[in-house]
Structure formats: C-alpha cells, structure tokens
Amino acid sequence: MTGNGLGSALPTDVSSWAARQRWFADTGRPVELSRVGCWSLPSGEPGVLIRTDCVLDAGDPRRTVYQLPVTERDVALPGAEAALITILTGADGRRRFVYDAPADPAYARALLLLMLRGGRSAPGPDGGSVAHGELLPTPLPGGDESGGSESGADGFEPTVVSSHVLRGEQSNTSIIYELAGPDGRVLAPVICKVFRALHHGDNPDVTVQSTLARAGSHFVPRPVGCVVGDWADPRTADGTARGHLAFAQEFLPGVEDAWRVVLGAARRNEDFTARARSLGVATAAVHADLAHAMPTTEPTAEIVGTVIDGLRARARRAVAEVPALDRYAPAIEAVFAAAAEASWPRLQRIHGDLHLGQVLLVPGRGWVLVDFEGEPLSPLEDRTRADVPWRDVAGMLRSFSYAAGTVSREAPGRTGAVTAWADACRRAFLDGYSERSGRSLGEQRPLLDAFELDKALYEAVYEKLNRPDWLPIPLAAIDALLSQDVVPRSSAVRESG
Ligand SMILES: Nc1ncnc2c1ncn2[C@@H]1O[C@H](COP(=O)(O)OP(=O)(O)O)[C@@H](O)[C@H]1O
Numbered sequence: 415m416t417g418n419g420l421g422s423a424l425p426t427d428v429s430s431w432a433a434r435q436r437w438f439a440d441t442g443r444p445v446e447l448s449r450v451g452c453w454s455l456p457s458g459e460p461g462v463l464i465r466t467d468c469v470l471d472a473g474d475p476r477r478t479v480y481q482l483p484v485t486e487r488d489v490a491l492p493g494a495e496a497a498l499i500t501i502l503t504g505a506d507g508r509r510r511f512v513y514d515a516p517a518d519p520a521y522a523r524a525l526l527l528l529m530l531r532g533g534r535s536a537p538g539p540d541g542g543s544v545a546h547g548e549l550l551p552t553p554l555p556g557g558d559e560s561g562g563s564e565s566g567a568d569g570f571e572p573t574v575v576s577s578h579v580l581r582g583e584q585s586n587t588s589i590i591y592e593l594a595g596p597d598g599r600v601l602a603p604v605i606c607k608v609f610r611a612l613h614h615g616d617n618p619d620v621t622v623q624s625t626l627a628r629a630g631s632h633f634v635p636r637p638v639g640c641v642v643g644d645w646a647d648p649r650t651a652d653g654t655a656r657g658h659l660a661f662a663q664e665f666l667p668g669v670e671d672a673w674r675v676v677l678g679a680a681r682r683n684e685d686f687t688a689r690a691r692s693l694g695v696a697t698a699a700v701h702a703d704l705a706h707a708m709p710t711t712e713p714t715a716e717i718v719g720t721v722i723d724g725l726r727a728r729a730r731r732a733v734a735e736v737p738a739l740d741r742y743a744p745a746i747e748a749v750f751a752a753a754a755e756a757s758w759p760r761l762q763r764i765h766g767d768l769h770l771g772q773v774l775l776v777p778g779r780g781w782v783l784v785d786f787e788g789e790p791l792s793p794l795e796d797r798t799r800a801d802v803p804w805r806d807v808a809g810m811l812r813s814f815s816y817a818a819g820t821v822s823r824e825a826p827g828r829t830g831a832v833t834a835w836a837d838a839c840r841r842a843f844l845d846g847y848s849e850r851s852g853r854s855l856g857e858q859r860p861l862l863d864a865f866e867l868d869k870a871l872y873e874a875v876y877e878k879l880n881r882p883d884w885l886p887i888p889l890a891a892i893d894a895l896l897s898q899d900v901v902p903r904s905s906a907v908r909e910s911g
Pocket residue numbers: 580583584585586587588605607635663664665666667669670671771772773774784785787
C-alpha cells in the first residue's frame with residue numbers, strides 16, 4: 415500500500431462504493447473522497463491487513479468526514495462476497511481483496527480487543543493519525559455484581575466465537591459478537607457500532623448512554639467500551655479533530671425494536687395503549703435521570719431565540735430541499751412564532767432523535783432506549799447542548815403517526831381506522847409521560863406542536879435523501895399539522911401552568 419498517505423484521493427471504485435452506502439449522507443452527485451486520517455490494527459492473521467481511512471467528502475458543503483475501515487486480504491474471504499469493495503492488483507501483479515471491514519472477523523476481533531485492552535492503533539502506512547480504545551466503567555454483561563468484569567480489565571479476555579454485521583436501515587454499521595470465557599462458558603453478547611459520519615468532539619451516543627448507565631438506569635443497555643481517534647481538520651485550533659469512532663455495549667438478543675412491534679400491532683388493529691403509556695413513563699424516567707446527572711439551563715430569552723432560529727433554519731433547508739413545501743412557509747412561521755411566545759421548561763440533555771426504531775421491548779425488563787447519537791444530519795454542537803424535552807416527546811408522537819402512515823400506504827382503505835389507532839397511542843404515550851414527569855403540557859403546548867412540525871420537516875429531508883418512496887408520509891403529516899390540531903389532547907395531560 416503506497417501512495418495512500420493523507421491528502422491522497424481514494425481509488426474511484428472505493429469512493430463510489432462509499433457513496434452507495436445507506437450511511438452516506440448525500441448521494442446522486444459524483445463523489446471524490448480524500449484521506450484526512452489513517453490508522454491500522456494488527457490482524458493476527460498472515461496475509462490480512464486492517465486499515466481505517468478517515469475520508470473527507472469535499473463536495474459536501476457540510477464537509478462530512480466518514481470512517482472507512484477496510485481489510486485487505488491475499489486470499490478471498492469465503493462467505494464475505496457482499497462486503498467485497500474491490501479487487502486491487504499490486505505492482506507485483508498480485509491481487510488483493512478489499513472488504514468492508516465490519517464484515518471481516520479479523521477486524522471485528524481487533525476492534526473489540528482495542529477497547530478491552532485500552533490499546534493504541536499503529537499509524538497508517540504513510541503516517542497518519544492514531545486511535546485508542548477505552549474500557550467504559552461498567553462491567554461486561556454477565557460480569558459479577560461486584561464490578562469484576564469479563565472484559566480483560568481483571569486479567570482475562572473473552573474469545574470472539576463469531577461476529578456479524580447487523581442488517582437493516584442504519585445510519586452507522588453495527589457488529590454483533592458472540593463471546594466465550596476462557597473456560598468456554600458462553601458470555602453475554604456485545605454490539606459495537608462503528609460510527610460512519612465522524613465529528614470533532616464527544617459523540618452523545620457514548621457520553622449520554624454511559625452517563626445513564628452510571629446513574630443506574632435500566633432503560634439503557636450497559637456500555638462496554640469505545641474507540642477515540644483523530645484526523646486532520648483545518649477548522650480546529652490545532653488542525654486536528656478528535657472524536658468517537660466506535661462504541662460497544664451490551665447486546666440484548668432476541669428483542670424486537672418498537673417500530674416493528676408497533677407496526678405489527680397497527681396492522682392487526684391491536685390495542686397498544688398500555689405499552690404506549692409505559693413507553694411514555696420510560697421516556698420521562700430517562701429525562702429525569704439526565705436532568706439529574708447532566709447540566710441543565712434556564713430558558714433565557716437569548717436561548718429561546720437561538721432554539722427558534724434553529725427551527726427556522728431547518729425549515730428553510732427543508733423548503734429548499736423539498737420544493738413541495740414552499741407553499742407552507744407562512745404557516746410554518748406562524749407555528750414557530752407561537753412557540754417563541756409559549757412557556758418554556760428548563761433545558762436539559764435529551765435523547766435527540768427519539769422514535770420507535772430507537773426503543774427495544776426487552777422481555778422481563780421492558781422498554782430500553784438506544785442510539786443517543788441525536789439526529790445524524792445535525793451538527794454535533796446542536797446535539798450536545800441542553801435542549802427542550804418536548805423534542806423527544808414530539809419524535810415519539812411522530813413515530814406513532816409514521817406507523818399509521820406506513821399501514822395506510824399498504825392498505826389505503828384502512829387510513830381512518832389506523833389513524834384513530836395511532837391517535838390513541840399518542841394520547842396514552844403523553845399520559846404516561848405526563849404522569850411520570852409531572853410536566854404539564856398546558857402553556858407549553860405550542861412548543862410541542864412546533865417540535866412535531868420540526869421533526870416532520872426533518873423527516874421530509876431525511877426521506878428525500880435516503881428513502882424517497884417514504885416522502886409522502888412526512889408530507890402528509892406536515893399538511894395535516896398545518897391544517898388542524900392533530901396532537902390529541904388527553905384528560906391526564908394537565909392543561910394549566
Ligand atoms: N444494545 C442493543 N441490543 C440489541 N439491539 C440493539 C442494540 N443497540 C441497537 N440495536 C438494534 O440495532 C438497531 C440500530 O441501532 P442504532 O443505535 O439505531 O444504530 P444507527 O445509529 O446505525 O441507526 C436498533 O434499531 C436496534 O434494533
């Protein structure tokens with residue numbers, strides 16, 4: 415591997431492979447990716463090289479940096495055909511098989527060991543950056559209650575029995591590990607998320623979830639470890655950006671995410687209000703722990719102005735990206751103006767991208783929230799400051815409506831019934847949230863409406879870029895939100911003060 419130092423362009427076929435992936439933020443234009451960071455890990459296998467490139471998409475105005483770990487193998491990896499990125503031919507005429515590394519067991523093992531050992535990577539072949547692993551201070555699931563761990567911190571390392579990539583619609587790439595102890599005993603599995611879009615600073619997925627776990631919350635999986643790395647970025651004071659590259663946590667096997675559970679119930683027209691209510695309780699409990707464990711902020715006029723400006727900026731972006739929204743611009747502004755005049759709660763850390771796909775229904779444990787990364791398209795500074803808790807509530811309300819939108823796409827004749835079904839879930843969710851938080855909607859209602867509209871506008875952009883077939887769902891919601899009050903009120907949600 416020569417001529418591949420920092421600043422160099424990635425081979426065209428690797429760039430175009432990256433641009434086709436679900437986690438790539440912006441598709442549909444020619445993409446040229448250049449290296450801004452590079453590090454490698456020992457593979458422990460002859461003929462297998464592991465390297466990670468941090469690459470800049472210079473054509474993207476947001477100047478997104480992506481993480482691209484690859485393995486290069488002398489011999490093809492059986493069963494990994496779907497992860498083959500390209501075949502390179504070296505100056506010696508020999509072929510090298512280049513794989514998307516999370517699908518390669520050599521990378522999966524090396525990444526986990528980096529975290530468990532608190533190790534450091536080697537720089538890339540032509541210099542480059544460094545990544546290091548950190549063990550997070552909660553025992554591996556299955557470790558003893560005294561805090562002793564099965565993670566290597568107390569002298570032994572688990573054996574990776576198998577690893578595979580989680581399939582589905584994700585913003586990042588997650589690897590699931592089956593592990594065993596030195597005596598062959600089966601250990602609880604682990605999931606490690608490899609972040610694709612990198613950001614300078616702490617990723618809230620790591621910091622918020624770890625804070626909740628340290629506070630003893632049962633509503634999040636326990637963290638295991640993380641990887642932090644650096645890459646070149648002229649926008650920082652010292653020309654180096656530093657941020658989280660990967661996050662490993664307890665994997666809860668055999669569970670369904672709430673999106674699937676809710677879709678199933680909506681299709682069968684099954685009463686889901688008790689579960690929606692307990693999801694509201696879980697959301698409020700997580701908010702309470704976050705308000706206790708992380709800094710909160712008074713909603714000063716300046717802060718209110720900044721939040722409302724953020725809503726307006728996102729609406730402008732949505733209108734620019736989705737021309738069908740143009741005619742709604744004055745009505746959107748009226749909703750935001752009403753929110754600016756409403757009564758505001760204290761600001762605090764929240765989930766930031768709460769929807770049904772971020773919640774797992776775990777037998778014997780109940781609801782568990784995952785993916786505290788926030789909305790992946792938003793800048794990190796927006797996702798790490800104290801925010802309005804109603805933003806999470808609005809995300810979940812939208813998600814129940816999304817389920818209804820999905821079912822009515824499948825069976826247009828059921829639109830009325832499934833909308834009523836979703837409205838009952840939304841009411842029950844709000845009831846549970848209100849009961850556990852003691853937070854009254856009352857004068858804050860225009861705020862909830864504004865965040866629901868904002869979320870629908872975000873979804874319109876997200877779907878336009880990622881799943882154009884789904885775009886009619888947020889468009890219909892925006893139309894409905896601006897035509898009538900679609901957030902059903904509930905007797906249990908107090909309407910005063
Ligand atoms: N700890 C976990 N245990 C079990 N499944 C999980 C866990 N974390 C995530 N998942 C599953 O993986 C999916 C994607 O995870 P998520 O954190 O949302 O990744 P992304 O940021 O790539 O979207 C979730 O919807 C859930 O189904």
